[in-house]
Amino acid sequence: MTAPRGRPRDAEADRAILQAGLDLFLERGVEGASIEQIARRAGVGKPTVYRRWSNKEDLISAAMETLVADEYGWASTAVSASPYEVVEAAIERAAATAASPRYRALVARVFGSAVSHPELMAAYWRRYIAPRRRQAAALLERARELGTVAADADLEVAIDMMVGAVTYRVLQPAPPDVDEMRRYLREVYRQAGLLPRSDLRAGLGPQPTTDA
Amino acid sequence: MTAPRGRPRDAEADRAILQAGLDLFLERGVEGASIEQIARRAGVGKPTVYRRWSNKEDLISAAMETLVADEYGWASTAVSASPYEVVEAAIERAAATAASPRYRALVARVFGSAVSHPELMAAYWRRYIAPRRRQAAALLERARELGTVAADADLEVAIDMMVGAVTYRVLQPAPPDVDEMRRYLREVYRQAGLLPRSDLRAGLGPQPTTDA
Structure with missing residues (x-):
């Protein structure tokens, strides 16, 4: 190129x-x-x-x-920030992207072509997904040091569980709007250990009140 | 019908x-x-x-x-069994199904049509997915009583994380063979709390040794 x-x-x-x-x-x-x-x-x-x-x-x-470029924005945040702050700071944009009809269409098209046209998934993986997975793995490792990710958890599987949940959810009947997607992402990150449970969030500064 | x-x-x-x-x-x-x-x-x-x-x-x-009918087989197991036993007993068949090329093709086709032909996903959801999600939720609730699922975890999100991970994984470059899928499923279930971490597995009886 x-x-x-x-x-x-x-x-x-x-x-x-x-x-x-x-x-x-x-x-x-x-x-x-x-x-x-x-x-x-x-x-x-x-x-x-x-x-x-x-x-x-x-x-x-x-x-x-051009559609999904930095919807997670995990790369740009200072290394000194806590992993929870990095994730929290990126939720608003991630929710807006993931709740959009064009994102849903993109996921359907990419997944739909994965078997019949594996070269597209391979190119997308190389260009876009692989570097972002490395960022996610680095965040999970820092969360592991803080005790919210299990010591023996396979981080590649943890990443699949987060990305897989969101991409699967947007293809289901009755896909989420932005508010529901924000709540959904927080719950996914909590279950993966990338956000602490609510009683541990005191250190995060002012929080949006959208959390159930 | x-x-x-x-x-x-x-x-x-x-x-x-x-x-x-x-x-x-x-x-x-x-x-x-x-x-x-x-x-x-x-x-x-x-x-x-x-x-x-x-x-x-x-x-x-x-x-x-007809392709995926009972690949999880969670319905047929006695209610008295531990949730971990139910999941463990179903792994072999689930791994064989999920590692097959036809399953990968099915996931790609179903996901690929979810936005352009939502009626198909809706029909599949109604007929096949919804009842199986109820079984999975029941297992997660029993695992919650045993302490491996967080008290405040949203179980619908937990199910999306499990199903989402597997369906996403099989569409990635270099999809798993049966042995890798068996290991992968165990790790997904462990992270979701549907299998205990290895030091808690003494009560499960003889275990296959495929676990890394």
């Missing part, structure tokens, strides 16, 4: 291509989104697309990042 | 219809599996299909059950 060259026109074309790639993927799935269709909808020529992305899996996985 | 009438020919047609429905769904998704195609592949007329199922969502969700 070539880095955008920084000229306004290139940046604009990049944005249009990623937007078209995301829209077509959400509308039609990976089978229904060809480089040709993406180029046409973005209003650029196919060579412009191929100059940046060598295949549609890379393009679509880059496009997906 | 009409109950099968019990004549051998009806039972045979039912089986052929469900098999064709499952195969077409796994191959092509819900969009690609019409009642007409299912009838043709099953070698029966459309009226024979419609006599039993009023729409393809009901048919496909019934067909899915």
Whole structure:
């Protein structure tokens, strides 16, 4: 993948291509989104697309990042903060993202293509998921030192339980709105040990009162 | 839905219809599996299909059950058994099911259609998932009495974390084989409190040695 060259026109074309790639993927799935269709909808020529992305899996996985980019925001927080503060600070944005119809559509499309088009999941995993799992594992390790994660817990499984719960929940009948998603995320993090039970939250500063 | 009438020919047609429905769904998704195609592949007329199922969502969700029917087997176990024994006794079959390529394909198809065809997820939820969630909640309540599930844990979230982890895991790159799935399921159940940590397992009788 070539880095955008920084000229306004290139940046604009990049944005249009990623937007078209995301829209077509959400509308039609990976089978229904060809480089040709993406180029046409973005209003650029196919060579412009191929100059940046060598295949549609890379393009679509880059496009997906524009929707979910930093919905957890766990990377940007100071290392000195407690893991609970890092998680708490990220809940509002995570809830807004996870409760949105486009996030639900994205999860359905990515999961739906995982067996028939494993290259897309593989590209997304490499680009987006793997680095975020490393952040989550680091937070779980710090929570383990604080005693809310079991000493012998497999952290990869713990991450699957958190991500799996949220992605499964949004595909169920009657998906949550933002308020319910905020409550849901807190409960997921508590059960995983990434937030303390309520009697331990005194040290977190002012809390939203949305917690049941 | 009409109950099968019990004549051998009806039972045979039912089986052929469900098999064709499952195969077409796994191959092509819900969009690609019409009642007409299912009838043709099953070698029966459309009226024979419609006599039993009023729409393809009901048919496909019934067909899915033939693949996953009792993979957890939590219903059939004596109420007097400990919840840990019930879970332990079901792991072998659950691991075999969850590690199979057809199960992975099923999860991808069901999740993949959840947003574009919510009626299928709704029918599957009603027929298959909801009763099994009630069994899982009952087990979690018994585990809570034994102290391995937190007193204030939301059990619906705990169920999502278990099911979500497994369904998410099988869609990831490098899906588990049966041995790894067995280990994985045990770790999921331990983290959810449906199996005790290893130092508490003395009461479970002879254990397989596959545990890491």
